[in-house]
Amino acid sequence: MKKKPKLFAAIDVGSYELSMKIYEIAGGKEWKQIDYIRHRIDLGTESYSRGILSYERMEELCHILREFKGIMDSYRVDDYKAYGTSAVRELKNTMIVLDQIRTQTGLDIEVLSNSEQRYLDYKSVASAGYGFEEIIEKGTVILDIGGGSIQLSLFDKDTLITTQNIRLGVFRLKDQLNEIGAKPSHTVSLLEEMINDQLSVFKKLHVKDREIHNIIVVDDYVSTTLCKYREKDSNPAGYLSRNTFEKLMEEKFMKEMTGSVIISSQLIKCTMETLGAGYLWAPGVTLCDGIAYDYAVNNKLISAKHDFEQDIAACAKNISNRYQGSRKRGEALEKLAISIFDATKKLHGLGKRERLFLRIAAILQDCGRYVSLTQVGECSYHIVMNTEIIGLSHAERGMVANIVKFNHEEFTYYNELANSTAIDRDEYLIIAKLTAILRLACALDSSHKQKFTNVKVSLEDNNLILRVDTDKNIELEKGLFDSKVKFFEEVYNVQPVLKQKRRI
C-alpha cells in the first residue's frame, strides 16, 4: 500500500511579509502545495533602522505566528521548518526575539544567512523541476528579488559561475523613491536609472562576454502571476519571451498601481535588457518552496535531480579563480583530502556536510596568496569570511575560513580561539579534524606539482597508510612529511605512513 503522504509546513518570517505554505509530500517526486497564507507585516523598517522591534510589532508578529501554529495544528502537520530572513537577522537582539516567539507561540524559528536564504530560493527554483536542467544549460541568470536586496546567480553550461547580492530590493527601492518624492509619472525612469547603474557593474565584473539566454525570476510580486502564462505548449508554464513579458507588463502590471509589482517588473525588465536575455522563466516559487524541498530531500522523502553540492563547490572554484588560484592544484588537493576523509570516517565520525567543508577549504586554501605571499593564512581567512558562498551559513563559512587559515598557520586551541571568535565546541572540533586532514593532503603535495595522481588510503592498526603510485621523485614530500603530519597524529592519534609503489 502507498504510504500516507506527509504534511509539512514551511514558514518564512520575511522582512515585509509572513508566509506559510502547507505541503503534502507523497514521496517519489510527488509533492504539492495545499495552502498558502500570507500576512503583510513590516518588520524590515524597524529592524533595519533601530535594530529592535517595537512592542506592538512584536505583538503582531506573535499573534500571526500563533495563528499559523493553529493552522498547522488543524492540518495536523507532521513537521515544520520556520526561518527568519534579513529583518530577523539584522536585529540586535535576535536571540531574545526568537526566545520570546518560542515561549509565546511554541514555534522554533531559525535564522537564515543571506547565502543560505538565496540557496534555498535557488533550491525552490530547482524544485519547480520541469525544465530547470534544460534552461541552465544555456547562459542563465537567476534573479531573486527580495525586499532589501536582489541576488543574481550566473549559470553557464549548467554550472553555477557566481552569485552576487545587490542592494536593489523592492522595498529599499520603494523607500528611495519615497525619499526622492518621485512623481508617479517619473517612477519608471527613476527606477531604470537606479537599477541599471548597478546592473552594469555586475555585467562588467562577472558576466563579461558570456551570452545570457534566460532569466529565472524568483519574487513574491509578479512571478506568481507570470507563472500562469504559457506561451507555447512545449514551453514550461511561465516561460516567456522578452516581448511577451514587456507586453504583459504594459497591459497588466503597470495598470496595477501597487508599487511592489511595478518595481519588481521593472527590475526584471532592466535585468533582461542589461544582460541581453531573450527569455524569462517565472516558476512562481517562493522561499517556502525551497524550505520544503530542502526538508523533503534531507529526509529522503523525495530525490533531488540536481546536484546542489556541485554548485557550492563550483562557486568555491570560481572564487579561487578570481584570486588566481591554481585550478590544477586545487583539484588535486580536493581529491587527496577527500580520499583521506573517506578512509578515516571511523576516526573522525564526520558526515556529508563536513566533507563538503573540506572540499571547499581545499579549493580555497591559498586564495590569500593573491594579497600577500607571506600572510597566506590570514589573508585567505579574510577573503573567505568576506565572500559569499552560496549554500553556506555564516557559521559554516567561519569554519571553512578557519580551516583555510590553520592550514598555513599554527593551530590555535579552543580557549584562545573561543575568546576571539564565536566558534563553539562542536565547531572547534570539526575545524581541528578537517584542518588535520587538509594539512596531510598538503603534505602530499609539498611541491605543488601534483606528483601523486593516485593515492590509496587505508587504515591499518594504528597507521594510516598512504600508498602513492608514482615514478616521480618524491624526496621533497617525504622529507617534509613527518613535520607536516604532526598535527594529524595529534588530532587522530594515528601515524600516517607514506609508501611509494613504483611501477617497474
Place this chain on the structure above:
Amino acid sequence: MAANKTTKVGLNLRNPDYYLNRELSWLSFDERILGEAKDKTIPLFERLKFLSIVSSNLDEFYMVRVASLKDMVDAGYTKKDIAGMTPKQQLAAISVRTHELVASQYSTYNRTLIPALTEVGLTVVRSHEELTEKEGAFVDEYFEENIYPVLTPMAVDSSRPFPLIRNKSLNIGALVKRKGDKKTETEFATVQVPGVLNRVVPIPCESGKKIIFLEEVIERNISKLFLNYDIICASPFRIMRNADLSIDEDEAEDLLKEIEKQVKRRQWGKAIRLEVQDSIPKKLLKILTEELQIEDEDIFKIDGTVDLTVFMKVYGLEGFEEHKNGKFNPIPVSDINPEEDIFASIRKKDILMHHPYESFEPVVNFIKEAAKDEDVLAIKQTLYRVSGNSPIIAALAEAAENGKQVSVLVELKARFDEENNIVWARKLEKAGCHVIYGLVGLKTHSKITLVVRREEDGIRRYVHLATGNYNDATAKLYTDLGLFTCNEAIGEDATAVFNMLSGYSEPEGWNKLSLAPLWMKDKFLALIKRETEYAVNGEEGRIIAKMNSLCDQDIIMALYEASNAGVKIDLIVRGICCLKVGIPGLSENITVHSIVGNFLEHSRIYYFRNGGNEEYYLSSADWMPRNLERRVEILFPVEAPDLTARLWHILDCELKDNLKAYFLMPDGTYSKIDRRGKVIFGSQDAFCEEAKEKFKASVKDVKNTRVFVPETKPSEG
C-alpha cells in the same frame, strides 16, 4: 466619472431616460405580488399569503429605503440617481405610489378576500362592534384571563412624557378624560398590542370558523385599563422607524457590542410612517402626528385592519386545506447515495442541487457528517442568515467540540438578522469555534463551506457553493442552487477565500472563482463584452441571466451595448430592474421576465454563449452595486456537462413560463402575457412535477431491482 458613452446612432448610454428608478421598480415588484393576491385562479389562502407579503415587504422598504432617502434629504444630498431623480423627487413619487398600492391592497382585502373567506366558512370580525352579545362575553373573558396581565397602559400628562412607541408595533391610542372632572383637558393614553400573544383570536361558533384580531378585543375592553378615566375614543395605530444602522466600524472597538447597542437604538429611530384606521378621530390623529413629528404624506389612513402581516398567521389556521396549495415535499438528491457517506458521493461527481424541489438536507448532513468524521481536519463556513434553532450551528458547535478546526464567518451586519446572529456567534464561540464577525466595511454575502479531510492519498477539500443562505427553513421556500464538489482547483480557491476572510493577503491568482468586491464586476463586464464582440463579428451572441435585482449602471450600459450589437439577451429578474426594454437603437434585443410564484425566486444563474463554448455561472451576487462593490460575493462556474444541461433546462423553463411570469414593458410597467390559445406553462409547477416524477422513478428502480428473477429452463426452439 467615466466619459459619456454613446451608441452607434449617438444615444448617450447614461441618459437618465434609459433607466428606471430602483425604488419605483421595487414598488412594481410589490405590485406584482399584490397581483397574485388578486389572481382568482390561485387558492384563496395562498392569496392571503401574498396579501400579507405585500405588507411585510412594504414595512421593510420603509424602514430601509425610505429611511435612507429621508436621511439623504435631511443631509441636503441632492445627487440624482441613474433615472435622474433627486432624493426629494424620489420620496414624492414613492409616497404617491405607496398610497396607491395600499389603497389597492385594502380594496382587494375588503371587497374580494374578506367576502371570499366568509364564503368558505371563515368569518373575520373586523370590528368588535360586530360581535354578538355571547361572543362579546367570550372575548371579554379571554381579555381578562389572557391579555390583561401582559398589557402596559400608559397615559400622558404634564408629569409623564410621551412614551416610546416601538418600531413596527401595533398600538391602541385613546383620548381619555379624568372621571368626574368636567373641566380638565382630554389626555392621550396608549397601550401596545402585545407581540407575545397571537393576534388571531378564535371565537367559538356553530359552523365554520370565526376570528377576531387581538387589537379589537383590547379596544373593546380599553376602559378596564384606565379605570379612573372616561374613554372618549380609541383607535389602533402603527409606526415605522428609520432602521438603518449607522456603525462606525473603524471606531467600534467591539463590533458585537456596538451592533447590539445599535439594534436597541433602532427602536428610537425617527418615525417615518404612521398607519391609522381611516375612522380615527381628528384630535387623536393630531396628537400622534405632532408627537411623532410625522409628515402628512407619510400617514396612511387605512380602510380596515392595520398591519395585514397578520394574514400569514391566518394562513396557518387549521383546516381550509382545499384552499391552500398542497404542501410540496422536497425530494432526496439522487446523486447522493444514502448508503454511503456524503464525501464518497461527492468524490464520484459534482452534485448540483435545485432547492426547494430537491432537499436541503444534504447540506445540513454535509456539516453534520463532517463534525463526526474522524478524517475531517477543518470546517469553514460563511453564515449570513440562519434559521432559528439551526441544525447547522449545532453541527458546527459539535465539530469544534470534537476537536476540528471550525472557522465561521457570521455576518453581524445582515440586516434585521443582527440580533439573531449575535446569539449564534456567541454560541459558536463558546463551543470553541473561531468566529469572525464579518469584514470591516464589507458585508460577507457569499455562501461557501469548505471541509478539509485528510484521506489515505492526502488532503482532499470538499466545497459547497450556493446561491442562497445556509438556512434550512428558507430553503423550503426559496428557489436556490447549490453545488458540491471536490475539484482541486475550486478547493484551492476556497482555501484562499477563507484565508482572505481571516485577514490574510489575497492570492495572486484564482483558478475558478471570482470574488466581489475584488474583480467580479470586471469579470461580468468582460463576459458581456465578449458576447458583444461575437455579435459584432457576425456570430451569435447570447446572454441569459437570472437574478433578484438588476440596477448596476455599468452592467446595464454593457447590456445596452451588447443588445445594440445584436446580442440576444433574456433576463429573469425577480425584483428591481432599472434597465428599460424596447428602446429603439438601445435595448430592442432585451427581454425582462419576472417570476412571482409560490416559491421566492432566489437563484442567480448567468449564461454566456461564448461562440458555442457555453459558460454557466452561479453566484450569490445580483447585478447591483452593493453586491458587486460592497459585499464579499462569489461567482463560480458549473462545468460538468450533465449539470450545465440541468441549468439550461431551468433557464429554458423559466423563459417559457407564461403562468407566473410578468414581462417588463417599454413603458416600465409589468404585465402578464395573454395566454389565450397558448399552452399554459408554469416553471415552478413544472419543476415540482419533474421532481415528483424523478422521485417516483427512483423508488420504482429500487422496487424493480427487488423483483426476483427465477431461473427457468431455457425454452426449446
